[in-house]
Amino acid sequence: MSKTHAISTKALTLSEVGSILNGRIQLSEEAVSKIVTCREYLDRKVSQSTTPVYGINTGFGSLYSKNIPLPELGTLQKNLVLSHACGTGPEVPPEIVHLMLLLKVQSLAYGYSGVQLQTVENLITLYNHRALPVVYEMGSLGASGDLAPLAHLTLPLIGHGEAVYNNKRMQGAALLSELGLSPIEFKAKEGLALLNGTQFMSAYGVWSTLHAQRLLSLANLIGALSLDSFDGRIEPFDELVHGIRPHRGQVSVAREVKNILAGSSILTQPKKHVQDPYSFRCIPQVHGATEDVVQFVAQTFLTEINSVTDNPNCFPEEDKIISAGNFHGQPLALAMDFLAIGLSELGSISERRTYQLISGARDLPNYLVANPGINSGLMIPQYTAASLVSQNKQLSSPASVDSIVSSNGQEDHVSMGANAATKLYRVVNNLYSILAIELITAAQALEFRRPLRSSTQLEEFVHTFRAVVPFIETDRLLHDDMVRAEQFLKAYNLNK
DSSP, X not given: OOOEEEEOSSOOOHHHHXXXXXXXXXXXXXXXXXXXXHHHHHHHHHHHOOSOOTTTSBOSGGGTTOBOOXXXXXXXXXXXXXXXXXXXXXXXXXXXXXXXXXXXXXXXXXXXXXXXXXXXXXXXXXXXXXXXXXXXXXXXXXXXXXXXXXXXXXXXXXXXXXXXXXXXXXXXXHHHHHHTOOOOOOOTTHXXXXXXXXHHHHHHHHHHXXXXXXXXXXXXXXXXXXXXXXXXXXXXXXXHHHHTSOOHHHHHHHHHHHHHHTTOHHHHSOOSOSOOOHHHHTHHHHHHHHHHHHHHHHHXXXXXXTSOOOSSEEEGGGTEEEOOOTTOOHHHHHHHHHHHHHHHHHHHXXXXXXXXXXXXXXXXXXXXXXXXXXXXXXXXXHHHHHHHHHHHHHHTSOSTTOOOOBGGGTBOOOOOHHHHHHHHHXXXXXHHHHHHHHHHHHHHHHXXXXXXXXXXXXXXXHHHHHTTSOOOSSOOOHHHHHHHHHHHHHHOOTTO
């Protein structure tokens, strides 16, 4: 039976998010109380006052000056969701939609958004049954919240849109019937609370950050294997070197790689060369800089997923409803652009190590096959890695430096964080492919160092990998090897 996690006002950690995604969620008593208290407060304010409050009894965006009569406030919110579901492009991957649901529930659970308890409970039902609304990549400017994607996420709650449940695509009304739910009858502000927010950007950012942490460890492990297979030197990893330039990531990577290589007989044999190429010698400096980026980005998203990002915000104890800009995605856009650059550099230096290993240097055969000529060996996987590295460079052009005016000038600066999010997702997946190619190459090169042995950790790593991708004696269909290598990296237990 899957574990159930209580959603409360307690801050989530990124590792908790990773584990929660494999289980179920429910609201804590504290969260229920806060949601109900805020909704009751908002209902009193709406019934007792005709003062215009943005998005509650007014129109939206540049229509903020249009007052809406009390009987039409629910219709206003439903119309908002229907009219804003304007997404297009590819469908958002299911793992991201699942995460969007979790993050939206977490944000609403703080009790500053004014939604009905049933609305949050129905979102939880979608999450727990993995009934995932169909959401589209394109349409958000990342500033008034992720309006279009979150509208599509919301549509099934009111019996509209589409969702995928039990591997079957169905209409929103059919999904509600299947789950035994009734369409939500929105009250004042509810549609806006669901559509305003950064959960599209945040879901992509959290997913990418969790994978970035994994990719960094894999890059260190595979980089160490490449270094040994290339007959590289250990001196560049000496703590004395990094003690006089103590960037945190640099020091950390140097220590980790040195530990991985401990006990290698290849490493301790006499060397014919006094220096290695930068792609080996500067692993601490390059990987370490990316580690520092990952740490910064992780902190940014840790703050974001424990925040309230809709508008306006209700403060029952202070008797205030404040319209502001917590939905603006600038912190996330900058962080995701930064992460894309950092991960692209891991791919760039990885491809250079792959090239060095197949180049015929240091007594290794050209393209790492015993009979080059009739066999092309690992010639073309390096082409593929180079193609992916080049695309990652293009995807690392920052989205956050762009902006465009929308809503008739009312929304005159936007973050473009949604575009930063979707291209970061591609960078992450490309990097898995690049590292898979380096792993195939380094493991192949290691066999030409026999009978010498690498470290115990690396020999065990390669032995496990060989069950998936055997040594290449003669040319074969390498696409299949690359696919299996990538799957291996995504599943490999880094904690053993």
